[in-house]
Amino acid sequence: MKLSKTGMGTTKLSNIDEMYPGQSILLQTGQLVQYGAGLFGYNTIPLLVRRNIEKIIVDTLNKYGCIEVLLPTLQPDTIWKNSGRYDHYVNDGTMLITESNKGTFCLAPTGEEAMLEFAREKLKSYKNLPVTFYQIGEKYRNEIRTRGYLLRGKAFPMLDAYSFDVDEVSMAKSYETVRTAFLEIFEKIGLPVIPIVADNGAMGGKKSEEFMLVSEQGEDKILYDEKNKIGLNTEILERENYQEYLKKEYGIEDISNFKEIRTMELGHIFQLGTRYSEMMQGTYINQEGKEALYYMGCYGIGVSRTVAALYEQCVIHDAKWGPSGFVLPKTVAPYLVQIVPKMDNEEKVAFANTLYEVLQSKNIGAILDDRETVTMGAKIKDCKILGTPYLVVIGDKQEGDNIELEDMKTGEKEMLTIEALIEKRKEWEGV
Numbered sequence: 001m002k003l004s005k006t007g008m009g010t011t012k013l014s015n016i017d018e019m020y021p022g023q024s025i026l027l028q029t030g031q032l033v034q035y036g037a038g039l040f041g042y043n044t045i046p047l048l049v050r051r052n053i054e055k056i057i058v059d060t061l062n063k064y065g066c067i068e069v070l071l072p073t074l075q076p077d078t079i080w081k082n083s084g085r086y087d088h089y090v091n092d093g094t095m096l097i098t099e100s101n102k103g104t105f106c107l108a109p110t111g112e113e114a115m116l117e118f119a120r121e122k123l124k125s126y127k128n129l130p131v132t133f134y135q136i137g138e139k140y141r142n143e144i145r146t147r148g149y150l151l152r153g154k155a156f157p158m159l160d161a162y163s164f165d166v167d168e169v170s171m172a173k174s175y176e177t178v179r180t181a182f183l184e185i186f187e188k189i190g191l192p193v194i195p196i197v198a199d200n201g202a203m204g205g206k207k208s209e210e211f212m213l214v215s216e217q218g219e220d221k222i223l224y225d226e227k228n229k230i231g232l233n234t235e236i237l238e239r240e241n242y243q244e245y246l247k248k249e250y251g252i253e254d255i256s257n258f259k260e261i262r263t264m265e266l267g268h269i270f271q272l273g274t275r276y277s278e279m280m281q282g283t284y285i286n287q288e289g290k291e292a293l294y295y296m297g298c299y300g301i302g303v304s305r306t307v308a309a310l311y312e313q314c315v316i317h318d319a320k321w322g323p324s325g326f327v328l329p330k331t332v333a334p335y336l337v338q339i340v341p342k343m344d345n346e347e348k349v350a351f352a353n354t355l356y357e358v359l360q361s362k363n364i365g366a367i368l369d370d371r372e373t374v375t376m377g378a379k380i381k382d383c384k385i386l387g388t389p390y391l392v393v394i395g396d397k398q399e400g401d402n403i404e405l406e407d408m409k410t411g412e413k414e415m416l417t418i419e420a421l422i423e424k425r426k427e428w429e430g431v
Contacts, residue, residue, distance in 0.1 A: 001335060002356075003382075004370045006044065010378045011385075013324070019217060021323035022311035023149040029385050038146035038154035040304075045386050048334030050157070050307050054136050056188045056331070057159050057301065064181045066132040066161060071114045073138050077104040079113045083279045096140050107140035112272075112298060115162045116282050123164055123294070126286050130170050132178065134161035136303060148217065150308035151264070157304050163297035166286065168273070171295035175207075175271050178299045182211055182267055185301070190329040191309060193266060196222050196231030197250050199239070207249050211267035211301075213309055218264030225258050232258070264309055267301040316384060316409070325384025327409040330428045335365040337405075337421075338383040341394040343372055352394040355403065355418060362422050383408060 008030070017024035026032040026046060033041040042050060058068060077097065080086035089095035089109060096107040108114060115133060123129060139158045146152055163174035179195065186193040193211040210233060212222060224231040230252060236242050246252040276282060277293040286292040311326060318324040330336060337359060341352030352368060359366040367388060369379045376395065383391045391406040398404065405421060406413045416424070 001044070001366075002368045002370050004372070008371075008382070010374055010382065013321070016323050020148055020151075020308075020312060022313075022315045022326065023308055025315070025323060025325065025385065026311060027149070031385075032149070034149075036154075038143055038152070040150060040153060045334060046307060046311075049310070049328065049332050049387075050303060052332040052334060053189055053306055053310075054157075054159075054303060057136065057185055057303075060181050060185045060188065061132075061134055061161065061178075064177055066134050066178070066181070068135065069118065069133050070135050070137060071111065071118055073108045073140065075106050075108050075114055077106055079117055079280075080106055083113045083116075083276065085113070093144065094141050096142050109139055109141045110300075111135070111139075111160045112162065112276050112296075113280065115160075116276055116280050116294075116296075119162070119164055119294070120280075120282055123284055125284055126166050126292075129284065129294075130163060130165045130174055132161055132163040132174055132297075134159060134299075147219070148308065150304045151217070152219075153304065156302060159299075159301040159303055161299040163299075165295040165297075166284075166292070167295055171271055171273070171297055175269065175297045178297065179209065179269055182269065182299070182301065186211060186266070188331055189306065189310065190331055191266065191306065191313065194222075194224065194229070194231050194263070196224070196233060196263075197236055197246065197252070198233045198268065199235040206271060206273060208268065208270040210265050211269075212263035213266055213313075214261055215264040215309065215312070216262055217312055218262050220263045220265055221260055222263050223255060223258035224261050225255075227257065230258075231263075234260075264305075265302075266306050266309060267299075269300075270298040272296040272298050311387075314387065324381070326387035327384070327389055328387035330389055333365070333387060333389050335367045335386070335388050336425075336428060337364065337390045337392055338367040338369065338386065338388040339392050339394065340369045340376060340379045340383070342376065342396065343370070348394045348398065351398070355392070355394070358418055358422070362425070364422065364425055 011029045013028055031043040031046050077086055094109055098105050136159050138155055140155050143154050165171040165174055191213055193213050195209045196212050198208045198210040222231045222233055274293040276296055282294045283291045314326040314328055315323050316325055316327055339352050339356055342348045356366055356368040389408055391408055392403050401417050402415050404413050405416050
């Protein structure tokens with residue numbers, strides 16, 4: 001990517017939101033654009049970060065045998081009335097609806113109804129089970145209290161997956177498979193989440209877990225046992241039989257060592273049982289030739305929330321000015337190297353273009369800062385703004401075919417040839 005083609009100028013950061021400095025920087029530098037409360041547009045770098053996160057999700061779920069589909073987000077109200085949840089979502093103001101001469105339609109806040117409608121036509125026999133379908137698409141919730149920019153918006157991309165099984169034992173196996181996949185997904189992204197015991201709430205079913213990131217920016221407080229790496233949502237303690245529930249479902253007998261910490265929820269998984277199958281006549285023909293209800297699981301990751309959490313975690317601080325930009329993990333950074341040439345030197349510009357073309361040809365994502373009117377100092381600062389992990393300055397100190405590669409996270413520098421830089425890709429990819 002050549003920065004001259006993006007319309008990117010220089011921005012002096014000021015009055016950065018102390019609670020959410022990362023997203024504040026994205027907004028001030030035009031990488032996020034706010035259209036209204038809880039409504040945001042993505043400029044190219046955050047969009048590509050989001051797509052890389054989505055690719056990690058897709059590749060991992062496919063590895064575990066899940067099947068990707070895509071269902072409409074604009075849905076007729078009839079499927080929601082069939083489940084009995086239409087009045088609830090409309091009355092509490094969550095669901096956005098539109099009237100037309102063809103009927104009433106809803107912007108889906110979640111996907112259980114649509115997925116069960118989809119699966120019922122495909123999974124008619126026990127021979128078709130088990131299966132887990134998933135999709136990544138927009139969801140819409142008329143949040144009264146939007147907060148944290150992308151952390152709680154009105155429109156947001158979401159991974160939602162649904163497993164269909166013949167019985168409770170099989171459902172539990174599917175649940176554990178997706179749980180393992182989720183842990184792998186967040187590890188690849190670079191977010192050390194904690195799976196914690198949670199309350200199923202309005203979703204129903206008997207067992208669920210939230211995937212929490214320890215963060216002062218989170219709105220959740222959990223109890224956590226650091227020694228045994230076990231956590232639980234404090235909502236669980238509101239159950240009358242919470243002690244029996246924790247022992248039976250999770251093997252937790254004593255919570256005296258648990259301490260309260262603040263966290264941010266990035267994902268949630270549920271064992272739903274037959275609740276939705278009962279409401280929407282979700283049945284298949286079992287081995288005895290009789291109708292039986294699907295046992296379902298439900299699994300979600302907030303994609304935009306994960307993008308926001310990642311940017312907040314990757315904020316870097318200048319000793320004098322405070323938050324000054326990001327260093328994105330190599331696993332999700334769309335561009336690994338940012339090339340800053342001295343633009344008033346034709347030889348340096350030519351060398352920078354050659355380096356850029358070579359990296360592009362080797363599928364190493366690179367940014368060439370070829371803006372004519374921006375100073376070298378401002379360009380180096382913009383490397384931090386865009387979150388590029390490595391910087392190469394093609395200035396007076398550059399000689400011959402050697403380049404100086406700077407790690408933007410550690411500040412370490414090393415002299416390399418172009419060929420040696422290309423070889424670094426194996427190290428970056430962990431090959």
